[in-house]
Amino acid sequence: MKKTILGLCVLIFPFSVSANTFQNIVVNGITFNNVVYDINDDDYKIHVAISDSETNIDDLAKQQNAITGINGIFFCPKDYTVCNGKSSTINERIVNGVDYSFYPDSGERGIFGWDKDGVPLLHQTNRINADSRADIFEGMGNFPILFANGISQLEHYHDVGLYDNKMKSAMKRHYICSNKDKTQITFGSTSAASLNDLTPALYELGCWDAINLDAGNSSQFLYNGRRLEYSGRNILDGFVVERVGLNVSNEEMKIDKIMKILAPAFKKASLSNANIRIDAVLGAIKTARSKIYEENSIDTYDNNGNNIGYTIDIKSLKTHTRVYLLNRLERELQIFQKDLNS
Incomplete structure (x- = not known):
């Protein structure tokens, strides 16, 4: 196994990666399982996969000829009484330039996605890149926004009274982010962490724009066709990665x-x-x-020579x-x- 030194507070990967690179790493005591997508790698394509009825990450991935993926945004499962027996979401979903969103205003949610050229972007109505919604070719909206232009947004949610106990509690987290240069998109899951603890660690990993994804009983994570996480509840959407040439x-x-x-x-x-x-x-x-x-695989070490994880890059x-x-x-x-x- 090869060895590399990871300098934190830099790009998520300071060395060459493909667009389906898997990273297991511990930062600030939080274990991350990440997939890094390089927008300049023509061997891979990232997609938003959606469904109108309950399904799983395996089938969402197959829908897009993809091999890797993570569950997407908050939805109302049919086993919730308030859902009246029907799964649905009011969160933003944009696929191939078609906007399937319930509302034209994202409210306190942020839409993470990319334009026609695959360049990542973050949008929030009237607040963050307010004029960019029409530029989103694919993306999904969720709450809360973790970073915008490298600045944590948690204080904003404190100010508007939306920073609740779920955000304060240590629990599994899912997220998606892009780096400062907008050349990489990373999604993944973590060990139990509060959002206050999560955001500094994400910054160490190079996240510049980031939103929280649904987790808990909806946690599903697929890598190279293998389930890394599967909590059992079906889902409605996800971010997935296709390997071009793999049918x-x-x-x-x-x-x-x-x-x-x-x-x-x-x-x-x-x-x-x-x-x-x-x-x-x-x-x-x-x-x-x-x-x-x-x-x-490559073993990853911090600047003090401590082994903090590994990377798989096929x-x-x-x-x-x-x-x-x-x-x-x-x-x-x-x-x-x-x-x-x-």
Whole structure:
């Protein structure tokens, strides 16, 4: 594994990255799992994926031929009494230049997105880049705004009486941000943190414009087709990353063919033997994935020589396709094993 020194208070990555780079890092005692998207990398595309009915990050990603993604903005789940049994959102959603927003005014929410050229931008009606809404090609709005032009917005929410106990409490956070040069978009999740603790750490990582994303029971995070987080509640939207040249539908068909071979063989065995065989295959998948990640990883150290995390950066399309296939096959085997034992 290679080694790099990460100088904080600089860009999120001071070294070359692809647009699906994964970062696990501890800053100010908070553990971050991030995906960094480089807008100048033609091998990847970032999308806003939306649905009118409840779904999950896996299906939202497939909708856009994507392999990586995170859940998006706050919505009203149908299991809430006030929702009258229907999932919906009033937050802003803009896809391919079409504005699906409920209101023309974003209120205290901020819209994070990008223009037709993929350059990230942050907008809030009458307050932050007020004339930029028409420039948003894709984006979503959520509350609160964490940073605007490198300045924390928490004091503003204090002033207007919207800084509540959820913001003060230590809990899992999801966010999306861009760096000062507007060359990178980063989204990710954290260990438990209050917003007061989160914002200085995000600044250390180079976030310049940032909004909070939905988390809690809606937390879903997908990397290379593998669920890193899945809290169980379905969602309505997300930010997803496509690997150009990797045809997700083709890989899913390959997985279907593999499962049609494996499933009958497992079913013929006794339950205990079937579980032993499935576990063996799952173990082989884990070993193969670990080898790929090891070969494409860099240990990260701070300026004092302390190991603070690692980065996974896969540049080869062939390798990316292989790891996606492994991850999706693992998921199908896990579902099959669960059904077999139920």
